[in-house]
Amino acid sequence: MSATRLPGTPRLLRALNDRAALELLLEQGPLTRARIGELTGLSKVTASQLVERLEERGLVARVGEQAGGRGPNAQLYAVRPGSAYVVGVDVGAERVVAACADITGAVVGRVEQSTKDTDDPVGVVHNAVVQAASSAGAELSSVRRIVLGTPGLVDPGTGDITFAFNLPRWHSGLLAALREDLHTPVVFENDVNLAAVAEAQSGAAQGTADFVLVWVDAGVGLAIMLGGRLHHGSSGAAGEIGYLPVPGVPIPRDVSKRAKPAFQQLAGADAVRAVAAEHGFAAAAAADAVRAAVAAGTEGGPMLDELARRLALGVASTCVVLDPPLVVLAGQVGQAGGAALAERVQHEVAAITLVRPRVVSTGLTEEPILRGALRTALDAVRDEVFGSTVG
Numbered sequence: 001m002s003a004t005r006l007p008g009t010p011r012l013l014r015a016l017n018d019r020a021a022l023e024l025l026l027e028q029g030p031l032t033r034a035r036i037g038e039l040t041g042l043s044k045v046t047a048s049q050l051v052e053r054l055e056e057r058g059l060v061a062r063v064g065e066q067a068g069g070r071g072p073n074a075q076l077y078a079v080r081p082g083s084a085y086v087v088g089v090d091v092g093a094e095r096v097v098a099a100c101a102d103i104t105g106a107v108v109g110r111v112e113q114s115t116k117d118t119d120d121p122v123g124v125v126h127n128a129v130v131q132a133a134s135s136a137g138a139e140l141s142s143v144r145r146i147v148l149g150t151p152g153l154v155d156p157g158t159g160d161i162t163f164a165f166n167l168p169r170w171h172s173g174l175l176a177a178l179r180e181d182l183h184t185p186v187v188f189e190n191d192v193n194l195a196a197v198a199e200a201q202s203g204a205a206q207g208t209a210d211f212v213l214v215w216v217d218a219g220v221g222l223a224i225m226l227g228g229r230l231h232h233g234s235s236g237a238a239g240e241i242g243y244l245p246v247p248g249v250p251i252p253r254d255v256s257k258r259a260k261p262a263f264q265q266l267a268g269a270d271a272v273r274a275v276a277a278e279h280g281f282a283a284a285a286a287a288d289a290v291r292a293a294v295a296a297g298t299e300g301g302p303m304l305d306e307l308a309r310r311l312a313l314g315v316a317s318t319c320v321v322l323d324p325p326l327v328v329l330a331g332q333v334g335q336a337g338g339a340a341l342a343e344r345v346q347h348e349v350a351a352i353t354l355v356r357p358r359v360v361s362t363g364l365t366e367e368p369i370l371r372g373a374l375r376t377a378l379d380a381v382r383d384e385v386f387g388s389t390v391g
Contacts, residue, residue, distance in 0.1 A: 014053070015387065017042060021050055022059065022079060022386045026104060030063050030076035051077055059083050059385070079104055084385050085138045087129050088373030089148040090191065091115075097367070098128035100136035100143070101374045103385065109136025122177050129182060143184055144381040147373040149191040151219070153236045161188055162236065187376070192239060192330075193230050194372030195364075196223035199328055201375050203363035210324050213362075214241070214315055217286075217331035218269045222318060242268070246313045267310045272333055275310075279303035287332035294340045304337065308344030312352065315345055319355045330362040337361060 020040050025031060031039070037047030054060040054077075061080040065073035081102035090097045094116055100109035111131040115124055125148065133140050152164030160175045178186045196213040199205040205213070209228045215221040222239035224231040231238050242264035245251045249266050252259035265271060269286040276282065276289030279302055283289035290307070293300030315327055327349075329335075329342050338361045346359035364371070 014050075017046070017050055018054060019386045021047075021054065022382075025060065025077065025079045030078040032066055032074040032076055034074060036077070081106060081108075082138070082142070084144045084381050085133065085136065085142050086374060086377035086381050087132050087143055087146045088370050088377055089125060089128060089146065090367065090370040090373065091125075091148055091150045093151075096124055096128045097370055098125075098132035099370055099374060100132040100138060101378065102136070102138075103378070103381065105374070105378055107374070109133060109138070111135060121174060122181055125178055126181055140182070140184070144384065145377040146178075146182065146184055146186045147194075147377040148178075148186065148188050149194040149369040149373045150188055151191050151221075153240070154188045154190055154232075156232045156234070156236050159188055187380075189373070189376060190221075190223070190232075190236070190239070191369045192221040193223045193232075194376060195330055195368040196225050196230065196328075197372035197375050198364055198368040199330065199362060199372075200225060200228070201371070203368070204328050204360045205326060206363075208326050210322075211326035211328060212318055212322060212324050213328045213330050214311070214318075214334065215331040216267060216272075216311065216329060216333035216337075220264055220267050220314065220331075222314075224318075224322065226322075241314045241318065244314055244317055246317075263314050267307075267314060269333065271310070272307060275306050276303055279306070285332075287336040290333055290336040290341065294336070294338060300340075304341055304344055307337070308341060308348050311341075311345050312348035315357075315359070316349045316353045316355075319349060319357050320353050323355050324357055327357045327359045328362055329359065330364070330368065335362050335365065 017040060021036050024036065024039050033047050033051050034044060036051065037044050051060065059080060060077045062075050063078045064076040066076055067073050081104050084103040085100055087098055087100050095112060095114055097112045099107050101107045109132045111128055113124060113128050118124055129146055130140060133143050150161060150164060153162045155162045175186060175188060192213065192215040195215060199213055205211045211225050213223040220242050222241045224239055243261040244263040246263050246266055249262050251262045272286035273289055276293060281289045281292045281300065281303055283292060293303040329337060329345065342359045342361045350356045
């Protein structure tokens, strides 16, 4: 058996070394051949061959020189940004935002469009993707993957949308239509899941393999990260905590009737506004009301206490099953509540359950869904591009 594997060993080692070098160039910026060799543990000759191989394949390019001692200056190399592009799309009930990033992760194009006056979701996404790529100066053929963040359920088997409460025009079969229209791999992912991906990359959950993200906005949702991977469930419904049957509100018996589910009634934006108004913090937007309560200090305490008690029912129900070390409160309401709300939720969960997760506010302030979509697309494309460096 070992004899059959030997011929593939040099090829595998080259692939591993190439990938390691590309990751180093992404993380640490332009490097010389000698520095690449030092960081990877490769000899000077092997490092030089590696760089030549990547340069021939158009993945790295010379970007300058580094002055040294005696002899000529050393060439600096970096990943060539235009070797591949991705597009992330945040789809909402009223607008679509698309951003184009090169393979280094730099966002080089962005476009925003209204969805209010159209019945053509394929056309909306097509225009957004094409314009985002165009604004980045990228040919559509160089876009290797498009990831769309959407509310609702995504079938893990087919990848298609099966239910999106606030996007009635988005339906099963849309994924195939988009792939055919754009001639590019297109992937749907739940928007709250993508927010968790962004939180793990550069937010409050960095370095944490197991955590849950509770999204408190117009609706309430949950993303579950276990071992650094999203947990979707058998039907894609993992994390739909709006449907938790909680005390204090009616529990609808037929979800197809569009009646508000129980926890949604208790902790969604409408409920947050009502609680805030009762405590003297009336506002048109739930997040604004929460911000006002936080800014009021001790006067806003009772309102935040009540909101924390409501949120804790959903957080506690999740945590007694999963027992995560960390809970991140996100969405506009979670972000507005900041540490003041997060600390209250943490205290309340510990008071009513045996688990004591740390509860924190999101570490991201801008477009977490879009950032998560780009990160998801980049991870997949880097695997494809960097993993195919050996001929």
